[in-house]
Amino acid sequence: MSAARKQSADNSAKPTSTAGDWEMVVGLEVHVQLKTRTKAFCACSTNFGDAPNSNTCPVCLALPGALPVLNAHAVDLAARAALALGCTLHHRSVFARKNYFYPDLPKGYQISQADKPLATGGHVTLADGKVLGITRIHMEEDAGKSVHDRFAGLTAIDLNRSGVPLIEIVGEPEIRSAAEAGAYLKALREILVYCGVSDCSMEEGSLRVDANVSARPRGEAEFRPRTEIKNLNSFSNVERALELEFQRHVATYEAGGRIAQQTMLFDAVRQEVRAARSKEGSHDYRYFPEPDLPPLVLQTEWIEHQRGTIPELPAARRGRFVNALGVAAADAEVLTAERDVAEYFEAVAAASGDGKAAANWVMGEVLAALNERGGDIGAFPVEASRLAALIALVKAGTLSSTAAKTVFQVMLAEPGDPQAIAERDGLLQVGDDAALVAWIDEVWAEHPDEAARFVAGERKLQGVLVGFVMKKSKGRADPRKVNQLLAGRG
Amino acid sequence: MSASLLDAGAAAIAAAVHADASVADQVVATALERVRSTHEGAQGLNAVLHRARAEALTGALPDGALRGVPVVVKDNIATLELPTSCGSRMLEGWVSPYEATVVRKLREAGAVVVGKTNMDEFAMGSSTENSAYGPTRNPVDRSRAPGGSSGGSAAAVAAAIAPIGLGSETGGSVRQPAAFCGVVGVKPTYGRVSRFGLVAFASSLDAVGVFGRTVDDAAIATETISGHDVHDATSSDRGVPTMRGAPGSLDGLVVGIPREYFPDSLHPDVRARCDRALDALRSLGAVVREVSLPHTALAIPVYYIIAPAEASANLARFDGVRYGLRAESDSLRGLYDGTRARGFGPEVTRRILLGTYVLSAGFYDAYYRKAQDVRALIARDFDAVFSSGVDVLFTPTTPTPAFALGAISDPYEMYLSDIFTVTANLAGIPAMSLPIGRVDGLPVGGQLLAGHFQEPQMFRVAYALEDALGAEAHR
Amino acid sequence: MAVTPDDVRHVAQLARLEIPEAELAMYVDQLNGILAHMEELRAVGGAGAAAQAESTREGMRLRPDTVGAVPLAVPLESFAAAMRDGFFLVPRLATHEAGEES
Ligand SMILES: [Mg+2]
Ligand SMILES: [Zn+2]
Numbered sequence A: 001m002s003a004a005r006k007q008s009a010d011n012s013a014k015p016t017s018t019a020g021d022w023e024m025v026v027g028l029e030v031h032v033q034l035k036t037r038t039k040a041f042c043a044c045s046t047n048f049g050d051a052p053n054s055n056t057c058p059v060c061l062a063l064p065g066a067l068p069v070l071n072a073h074a075v076d077l078a079a080r081a082a083l084a085l086g087c088t089l090h091h092r093s094v095f096a097r098k099n100y101f102y103p104d105l106p107k108g109y110q111i112s113q114a115d116k117p118l119a120t121g122g123h124v125t126l127a128d129g130k131v132l133g134i135t136r137i138h139m140e141e142d143a144g145k146s147v148h149d150r151f152a153g154l155t156a157i158d159l160n161r162s163g164v165p166l167i168e169i170v171g172e173p174e175i176r177s178a179a180e181a182g183a184y185l186k187a188l189r190e191i192l193v194y195c196g197v198s199d200c201s202m203e204e205g206s207l208r209v210d211a212n213v214s215a216r217p218r219g220e221a222e223f224r225p226r227t228e229i230k231n232l233n234s235f236s237n238v239e240r241a242l243e244l245e246f247q248r249h250v251a252t253y254e255a256g257g258r259i260a261q262q263t264m265l266f267d268a269v270r271q272e273v274r275a276a277r278s279k280e281g282s283h284d285y286r287y288f289p290e291p292d293l294p295p296l297v298l299q300t301e302w303i304e305h306q307r308g309t310i311p312e313l314p315a316a317r318r319g320r321f322v323n324a325l326g327v328a329a330a331d332a333e334v335l336t337a338e339r340d341v342a343e344y345f346e347a348v349a350a351a352s353g354d355g356k357a358a359a360n361w362v363m364g365e366v367l368a369a370l371n372e373r374g375g376d377i378g379a380f381p382v383e384a385s386r387l388a389a390l391i392a393l394v395k396a397g398t399l400s401s402t403a404a405k406t407v408f409q410v411m412l413a414e415p416g417d418p419q420a421i422a423e424r425d426g427l428l429q430v431g432d433d434a435a436l437v438a439w440i441d442e443v444w445a446e447h448p449d450e451a452a453r454f455v456a457g458e459r460k461l462q463g464v465l466v467g468f469v470m471k472k473s474k475g476r477a478d479p480r481k482v483n484q485l486l487a488g489r490g
Numbered sequence B: 001m002s003a004s005l006l007d008a009g010a011a012a013i014a015a016a017v018h019a020d021a022s023v024a025d026q027v028v029a030t031a032l033e034r035v036r037s038t039h040e041g042a043q044g045l046n047a048v049l050h051r052a053r054a055e056a057l058t059g060a061l062p063d064g065a066l067r068g069v070p071v072v073v074k075d076n077i078a079t080l081e082l083p084t085s086c087g088s089r090m091l092e093g094w095v096s097p098y099e100a101t102v103v104r105k106l107r108e109a110g111a112v113v114v115g116k117t118n119m120d121e122f123a124m125g126s127s128t129e130n131s132a133y134g135p136t137r138n139p140v141d142r143s144r145a146p147g148g149s150s151g152g153s154a155a156a157v158a159a160a161i162a163p164i165g166l167g168s169e170t171g172g173s174v175r176q177p178a179a180f181c182g183v184v185g186v187k188p189t190y191g192r193v194s195r196f197g198l199v200a201f202a203s204s205l206d207a208v209g210v211f212g213r214t215v216d217d218a219a220i221a222t223e224t225i226s227g228h229d230v231h232d233a234t235s236s237d238r239g240v241p242t243m244r245g246a247p248g249s250l251d252g253l254v255v256g257i258p259r260e261y262f263p264d265s266l267h268p269d270v271r272a273r274c275d276r277a278l279d280a281l282r283s284l285g286a287v288v289r290e291v292s293l294p295h296t297a298l299a300i301p302v303y304y305i306i307a308p309a310e311a312s313a314n315l316a317r318f319d320g321v322r323y324g325l326r327a328e329s330d331s332l333r334g335l336y337d338g339t340r341a342r343g344f345g346p347e348v349t350r351r352i353l354l355g356t357y358v359l360s361a362g363f364y365d366a367y368y369r370k371a372q373d374v375r376a377l378i379a380r381d382f383d384a385v386f387s388s389g390v391d392v393l394f395t396p397t398t399p400t401p402a403f404a405l406g407a408i409s410d411p412y413e414m415y416l417s418d419i420f421t422v423t424a425n426l427a428g429i430p431a432m433s434l435p436i437g438r439v440d441g442l443p444v445g446g447q448l449l450a451g452h453f454q455e456p457q458m459f460r461v462a463y464a465l466e467d468a469l470g471a472e473a474h475r
Numbered sequence C: 001m002a003v004t005p006d007d008v009r010h011v012a013q014l015a016r017l018e019i020p021e022a023e024l025a026m027y028v029d030q031l032n033g034i035l036a037h038m039e040e041l042r043a044v045g046g047a048g049a050a051a052q053a054e055s056t057r058e059g060m061r062l063r064p065d066t067v068g069a070v071p072l073a074v075p076l077e078s079f080a081a082a083m084r085d086g087f088f089l090v091p092r093l094a095t096h097e098a099g100e101e102s
Helices: A072-084 A178-194 A235-254 A300-308 A314-325 A329-336 A339-352 A355-373 A384-395 A401-413 A418-424 A433-446 A448-455 A459-472 A479-489 B010-019 B023-039 B101-108 B151-158 B175-181 B215-225 B268-283 B296-317 B332-343 B346-359 B365-386 B411-418 B422-427 B455-474 C005-014 C021-043 C049-055
Strands: A022-033 A095-099 A109-113 A119-125 A131-141 A145-151 A154-158 A165-171 A207-217 A227-232 A263-267 A272-275 B048-051 B070-074 B112-117 B164-169 B184-187 B207-212 B254-258 B287-291 B392-396 B431-439 B442-450 C087-091
Touching: A022 A178, A022 A235, A072 A119, A072 A131, A072 A165, A072 A178, A072 A300, A095 B296, A109 A131, A119 A178, A145 C087, A178 A207, A178 A235, A178 A314, A207 A235, A227 A235, A235 A263, A235 A272, A314 A329, A314 A339, A314 A355, A329 A339, A329 A355, A339 A355, A339 A384, A355 A384, A355 A401, A384 A401, A384 A418, A401 A418, A433 A448, A433 A459, A433 A479, A448 A459, A448 A479, A459 A479, B010 B023, B010 B215, B023 B048, B023 B070, B023 B112, B048 B151, B070 B101, B070 B151, B101 B112, B101 B164, B101 B215, B112 B151, B151 B164, B151 B175, B151 B207, B164 B215, B175 B184, B175 B431, B175 B442, B184 B215, B207 B215, B215 B455, B254 B268, B268 B287, B268 B392, B268 B431, B268 B442, B268 B455, B296 B346, B296 B365, B296 B411, B296 B422, B296 C021, B332 C087, B346 B365, B346 C005, B346 C021, B365 B422, B365 C021, B365 C049, B392 B455, B411 C021, B431 B455, B442 B455, C005 C021
Parallel strands: A227 A263, B070 B112, B070 B164, B254 B287, B254 B392
Antiparallel strands: A022 A165, A022 A207, A095 A109, A119 A131, A131 A165, A145 A154, A154 C087, A207 A227, A263 A272, B048 B112, B164 B207, B184 B207, B184 B431, B392 B442, B431 B442
C-alpha cells in the first residue's frame, strides 16, 4: 500500500495552470440494485440490514446441486430501466458465467450477461440539453459482503447480498468534466427512482459507480490510456475523485511520464486516489453462456406493455408544468423531485384550475406537513380534491388566505369538506360593512394615537391598522374591504 | 442369497405392500442385508457407500407406485438423511441440508432409499475406479469394472440389492454401466427430469437417469421422477406421458441403424448380439433401415471440450469457505489451493485444468465455440433422421463388454468407452440400454435412442424387445 | 497449439489448483494427448450452427417475486468450517485485495 501512487487532496484542489489545455474523458459504469422483494435467482429476501447470512438458501450459498431460476420482476424492472433510458431492448438475451475466485462469490462465478446483453444504445439528457450515450444495460447478480475490520486477522463474509439483482449501466466515454459526471448521475438516478426501478441509495449500496477516466490534450482525437476508479460512495466523491485522478494524469503527462491502465481506489477519509493492490496474475474471466439458464426471450407485446408502465419522465414533466400550468421553473424542479408529489400536485392543479396556487400550496403547507408527519403522500390526509376545494374557496373570497391555512390544519386531522369546516369554526371571510366598521371602531378606540396620525395624513400607517383589524377579526375580515373603509377615514 | 419378494420387481413389491403394509419392513430389511453381504470380503462389491439404518425407514409410506420399494441413489444426488459425498474427499461426510427433487418424488411415490452408491469422483469417469472410496466391482465378474460413473447403482441393481437405482449421466454414465452389469439403464430427454439437487458436472449435458433389472421397473421409475420443477429453469413444463406399457407388436415401426455405430472395429460378438436383437425387432413387425449420423466421430472431442469447460465453473464452489473440506491456512490463497489440491483426485484435476484451458483467453474460439458448433451439427444429424420417418435408433451401447479393473490407464482410451453414448447427451435426446445377450459370460447392452420427449416410443420398443429376447438377453 | 508447462501453471492458478512441480509434466503430456484429438474439429465447418440452434430455443420460464426460498434442514453453523457471529470466516484480506469486481 505504501508504494501506491497517491495524489493528495490539498495540492490538487485548484486546477494546475495548464489543466485548461487538457480535456477530461470519462465513462461511468453504474450498478443499480433492482427493487425486488427477492433475489435474482432464488426466493430469499433482499431486505437490507438483516442478521448476517440470515437471507440465504441452497442457491445463494452455492450448495452442491442448487440451480438458479430468474426472478420475473427483476426482468420487469430491468426492462423498464432500459426503455426509460431509450435503449433498444433485445428480444433475446443470454446469461453468462463470469469466473473468478473470491470468498464473497459463492459459486466461483457471477451470473451476468456478456455478448448478448438485455439492452443496448440508450441515452441520458442533462438539464443543459447535452445528450450522453449509454452503451449497454445488462442484468447480473450481486456478490456478498466482505467485512475486513470486524475480526483480527480474518475477513468475515455475509452472503445476504449474494444474488441480489442488479443492472449494470455502461455509459459511453462522452463525459468531459467532473461536474458533468455528477449531472449525469443525478439525471440517471432521478429516472430510475421515478420509474420505481431502484431506490438508488449509495448509502445502502443500491447504486454504485465505477469511473473510467483519461486525459488528452484538447483537440486530440485519440483516447489515451484510462484508469478505473472504484470504491466511490457518493456523487460528490465521484466528482472529487475524477478531478484528482485527472490532475494526476495531466501531471504525469506534463512530467513526460505515461499512464498505465489500472484500477484505482478512492479513499473517502483521506480524500485521495491510489492504485489498487496489484493483482495476482491477469484477469481472465473465462465468460461462457450459463448452461443452467435458457435464453431470456421477451415478446414484442410484453415489451410494449412494459413501455406502458413507464411514467412521464421528470424532465418532460417539468417542461409541461412550466409551459402548461404556469409554474416557475425552480418550482417545477421541486414539484417533480418525487413522482408521487408530482402526481398529487397535478391532481390539485387540475381540480382547482389554478396551477400557481396549487404549486404554492403543495410546496408550502403540504410538503411542510409531510415533512413533519413523515410517510408518503399516497397516505396524505388532505386528498387532492379537498385541497382543490380549499383553493377554490380562497379564490372565491369565501376564505382569507390566513383562514385557509387554519382550515388546512383542521383538514389534516379530520375528514370533511373545507367549506363546512370553515362555517362550523366561524372562519368564513367577513365582507359585511357593519361588522367591519364595528371592528374598525374598536381599533380606533384601542389605538387612538395611530388612528389620529393616520387621519392627519400619515398614510403609511394604513397597513398597520389593517393588521390590527385582521387580528381582531381572527383573520376573517376581508382585507380588500377593510382597506377601502380605512381609506374613507384617511 | 435367498429368494425374496425383493426380486419380484417394483410393481409386485408395491402391490404386496399395498395389500399388507408390514411387508415393506421385510423387503427393506432384505435389501439392507444384501448391502451388507455383497460388501463383505476382499472381493466385496463396494457398491453402496452409505447404507441407511433400518429403523424408521418404512413407517407410514405414501401409497404410490413405488410403495415400499427399496431404491439406491447415486452419491451425487442430494438426500437429507444420508451423505452426498460425490465419491470425493472434498465432500466426505457432507449431508445436504436440502433434498433433490427426484428423491422427493421417489419418496412421495412410497420408495425407500436404502443406500447411496459409489461413483467416479464428481461423475468423472467410466469405470467407478476414480472414486476416493475405492472402486466398485462388477457383480457379474468381480475382476471387472462395473462401468461408470454410476457404477455403484448399476452394480447394486444387478446384485438385486434394490430393483431400482438412480444414476446420473453426462456422457453415458447410466447406459454404459447398465450395459456392463447386464441391467436396464435410462437417460431421459434433457429437461424431462429435474436436476435440482443433482451435483452438477456439466449442466448442459447432465441428466438424472434410472436403473432397473427390467424395462418395466425402469419405466415406472422414469415416469415417477419426470416432470417440471420450478427449481430447475431447464426443466420442461410438458406433461409427463405414460411410459409404462407392455410388450406388443411393433408393426410399421421404423428402427434406424446408424452405420457409424457399427464400425469394422466393433467386437464381432457384440455385433452378433446386435444382429440377433435386430432380427427380433423385425420379427415383431418393425422395419429396420440403415441410416447415417455423419458427425458421430466428432462427439468425443466435442464432449471433452464442453463437459470439462462447464465442470471447471461448476466445481469452483468447492473452496473450503462454506462447507466441505477446508485446508486451514493463514492466507486465502493457501486456503483455496490447499483445499482444492487435497479435495480433488487426479481425474477431476485433469478435467478442471482442461476446461479452464479451453475457456481461457485466446483459446475460447478455437475450442469452446468450435465445439458448440459441432455439437449443433450432431444434434442436426439426429433431427434429420427422426424427421425422415425413423422412430427409434438401435445401436450397441458400448464397443466392448466390461473391461478388467485397472486395465485402462490412458485417459483418452477411457473416454472412448463412451463413444456410442455421448451423442445422446450432446443432442439432449432420450436413450436407454437394455441387455441383449452375453459375450464370454459378460453382458452386452443394446441402445435405443428416440427423438426429444419420445420416451413412450422408446419404452414401447424396449418392452417388446425384452420380451422377444426372453432368457437370451442374458445368454 | 501445444500446451506448455507455463500454460498448465497459468491455468492451475486460474483454477486455484496447486500442481506439484513433480506432476506438472504428467499433466502437460495428458492435456496435449487429449487436445490432440480435439484437432479433428478444426477440419469441420459448421460456423454459426450453435448460434442458429440457440436462436430458435425456447425462452426460460421465470419465477414470481415472492419470498419462500428452499429451507435448510440444519443451520449453517452445523456444516460451515469457520463461523463467528453469523459470518463465514476466511484469512484476512486487505480491502479489495485481488481487485475483483462485481
Ligand atoms: Mg458488472
Ligand atoms: Zn437464496
